Amino acid sequence: MMIGKILRSGRRQLHTIISREIIKPSSPTPSHHRSYNLSLLDQGFSQIYVPLILFYPNNEICSLTADDKARKLKKSLSQTLTRYYPFAGRLHTPTTTYVDCNDEGVMFVEAKHDSLLHKFQHIIEEEEDETLGKLFPDDMVWQNSPHGTRLVGVQLNHFACGGIGLAVSMSHKIGDGCTLGSYMSYWASVARCGSTDHKEVLPLNPHFIQSPATTNPLQLPAPVLSQTRCPNLVTRKFVFPNSKISALKNKVYSINNPTRFEVVSSLIYKTAVAATTQGSSSFKPYFLSIPIDIRKQFVPKLPQNTVGNFVGGMLVTTRHSSETSLNVLVSEIRKEKMEVERVQSMQLAFQNFESFISRSRVSDRCFWCSSLCGLPYSKVDFGWGNPSVASITFGSIHSNACVLMDTPNEDGIVARVTFESQDMEIFQNDKEMLSFCHN
CATH class of the missing domain: 3.30.559.10 (Chloramphenicol acetyltransferase-like domain)
Incomplete structure (x- = not known):
């Protein structure tokens, strides 16, 4: 079902959202992991989203269709969230000192783009603009989106040539660039191997440090990164x-x-x-x-x-x-x-x-x-x-x-x-x- 369209004039690129789905962990999070306390540094960061975009051309080494790739990503994401269980949880407020690991899941958006990937990629590489932000779910690009209690969002963008752009937004409240890199490596390994118990996946299991519970959030000075877009x-x-x-x-x-x-x-x-x-x-x-x-x-x-x-x-x-x-x-x-x-x-x-x-x-x-x-x-x-x-x-x-x-x-x-x-x-x-x- 068509949910929405974004038409860019000038370059005449049509970007269409075709589906939205909540991906939940494949197994329920145990009760003793229900609350994930944020560390001192986690609490000091604003609830802004770190955006990662990965472009994959349509190549001969993979015979999967676009639908097959989407299904594979969704299944492996569900499996991944059993280990990265806080990522499927929610913050009650931007200053909450813990994540409610309630298994509400991660929003997975699919979109179609009428450009060829290599041409679109060239535009982004030569002159990045607001076009890139449209590849991410629900405006989760650095700034605090209307869906600010979520911690992770995913958008799979299908290009006319069969190439894809996988956009992942992660809240800075739960991790830094290293955390995002580890998470993506784990998710990809689960997709390739088909199981979280595979010998190649187990060494990539996330390591959690349980911080002491507190009801008084710590605050760093106002964040360096602005949440207001600058046109120039x-x-x-x-x-x-x-x-x-x-x-x-x-x-x-x-x-x-x-x-x-x-x-x-x-x-x-x-x-x-x-x-x-x-x-x-x-x-x-x-x-x-x-x-x-x-x-x-x-x-x-x-x-x-x-x-x-x-x-x-x-x-x-x-x-x-x-x-x-x-x-x-x-x-x-x-x-x-x-x-x-x-x-x-x-x-x-x-x-x-x-x-x-x-x-x-x-x-x-x-x-x-x-x-x-x-x-x-x-x-x-x-x-x-x-x-x-x-x-x-x-x-x-x-x-x-x-x-x-x-x-x-x-x-x-x-x-x-x-x-x-x-x-x-x-x-x-x-x-x-x-x-x-x-x-």
Whole structure:
């Protein structure tokens, strides 16, 4: 039954919602798991949705029809929710300190798009706009949707060529980028193997830490990410091949063995500062804000499949334009990283991130850089191969920001950078940055 249509003029793309279904866990959640208490860090995050889009072309290795793929995704999602049981639950309010694991389920939306996947993908890769948001369920893209008590939403988009776009939105209340990556890997493995008890699936079982119950929610300062869409923001993709990254590393002599992230984020930030301060009569302090996974810093170490927000914060302060050299920036990032390595418990993690958010908001001159490199998004295989594109971006929500992800073949880093249009015009034409990448 046709439920709704969205028609985009200009490009004449017809996007039609064809079905909506609630997917519940295949087995009821036991009574002793009825309440899932949010950790200190979980409570500090706003009820906004992290959006992941995976594009899969129609290829010869899979003989499944579109309907077959949908059925397979729904069945394996139901099986997955027996292990990720909080994801099928609800929050009573945005500030509730626990998830009611009531098995109400996950909304699964199916839609048809009249474009060919490769053409649509080209549009999104070249110039991301509001079109991408239509691929996600119920406007669950960073902002708090009208369905804010839900924790996860899924939309399966069928393209005219037989390719699909699988869009998944996860509430930041229950997890970070690492949690989303583990969840997608588990779901895909269940789809491929057909069972949650398969030997390849069991090592991917989620790890939960039960936090103490509390009725007084903790609050971090106002969130860095705005929930208001900004009409003048532009997102562009820049690809840094490993060969170019190696050359970039050779320009750094301040520390030994700089990482890919350290040199790429430093170059992007250096270029961002130059682009956004061009024409200014005086240099005002600028900040590079970097959230970082701290599971390995805990004592004892937490498994990578630990569910929740385990995020520390690094903040590099730039007080003068001379401090934007690669050597200075890479050295400062390394110093901040050493400080974060001292965060070895949940209480220390909350204190660290509270301080990080507070310091990040002291000025509007702040560049936000999040790295998802090393996470398994580009290897999420439901049985029809790896995605041709895996993307999480800030889109039209946050200016002066970038997300770094591995290229599909892991032969480089993809940076999706967001600025106001006038700043992007300067940024994307910077000769030094372009010598290490292509867009």
